[in-house]
Amino acid sequence: MSTALPLPPPHDHDATRARLVEAAGEVFAEHGFQAATVREICARAGANIAAVNYHFRDKMGLYDAVLLESICVAKMADLRQLAEQSQTPEIALHQIVNGMLRRMAHAAERGNWHVRIMAHEMAHPTSGLDRVVELAIGPNYSVLRGVIAQIVGLPPHHDVVRLSTHSVIAQVVHWAHARPVISRVWPDLEMTDARLDQIARHITDFSLAALRTFAQESTK
């Protein structure tokens, strides 16, 4: 159960601290905050049990650190530049959908625990969710809303724009969130690169067809 580790150089503050955050990310992603145990985290990090309370104040402090790193990762993959360097809002939409989807898809695999932790936050939000939304999700949400507002030709605060934004986000997030169910109702579905391309293409086409119809109706 305990994995061999890239032998820890003794007395290196940042090293064990980083390994703790990484291991904690995995365990929190698997079991959620409450059900996760500091003993399993320390075992997986190859650290002593007291390390959690030394480097972070307590279990919650460790969880805060995990969420903070999750925010940093999300901010690195900022959608703003992805949208700005696209020539048309339609292309920007496809870029955003494709980018988000791939991040979600790879989240189920090794190391990328950020999305799975969010799944637990949805089922049972903790105090850290506010910060994640404010610093990571919120900005990306605004960018996407701006792009969609351009496509339908309505102001970003319009209900149609907001609802459509949620329609797009929902379709992307779905493939990460509902995967346990999807793999059961669609057993022979493999998440290859080609398949991800197909899904991203579909979500974009599906959404663009709807948005263009809305655009026609709004200028009528």
Added chain:
Amino acid sequence: MSTALPLPPPHDHDATRARLVEAAGEVFAEHGFQAATVREICARAGANIAAVNYHFRDKMGLYDAVLLESICVAKMADLRQLAEQSQTPEIALHQIVNGMLRRMAHAAERGNWHVRIMAHEMAHPTSGLDRVVELAIGPNYSVLRGVIAQIVGLPPHHDVVRLSTHSVIAQVVHWAHARPVISRVWPDLEMTDARLDQIARHITDFSLAALRTFAQESTK
């Protein structure tokens, strides 16, 4: 913390058993299987701690019973008849979307813990998920896929139909699953009855616009 209860008639097997399932549903929905405690469940049900191990074999047996009731509730609200008694597949789609969305929305409120438990199953699936998918989710998925196949004029096993089905489901489930985030990026949003109508109408319009475009392209 412990609620007053409709005083339990002594030695009534089914009564305490039913109260245990109901209380367990709430607690499991709040904390998930692992983090939920049998002591809190029994306290909320006004039953002794040993009642869980007497009526159900153990904590997992109680959870199985909870999922089983969740399945029964879901089967009662079968989408099949909802689809069959609609005159056109377009109307059927709106009926299905509206029905699903309202069940999801009311799930966050009193008593209806079924959806929140599913949220935990998504984050950390247990052995009971297979049964839920097989008996409750799977059939409804097939019905919706049939309706969408009619609209786009393609066979149900076609990739476009499957992907579009997930697009529709995603949009509906999103409003239950991502509510903690939605309420933060859209603070002044109240889930009134009129609002639910608006959302259901939007999802239907959004999806129908896309599906009609697909239909034109498939017959071309």
Added chain:
DNA sequence: ATCAGATTAAAACAGTTGTTTGAGAGGTGT
């Protein structure tokens, strides 16, 4: 070499967990 500070280690803490135990209370048939 010596001291101060930072990091790790093992052991123990009190509290909580799921589960079991054994006794008792209520009803029903004889």
Added chain:
DNA sequence: ACACCTCTCAAACAACTGTTTTAATCTGAT
């Protein structure tokens, strides 16, 4: 009256929880 079965209860069980304590170890500057 008695025995029998079903159900409930309080108490206790060992195992596990997050956290604290105390001592040991290493690093780096004096």
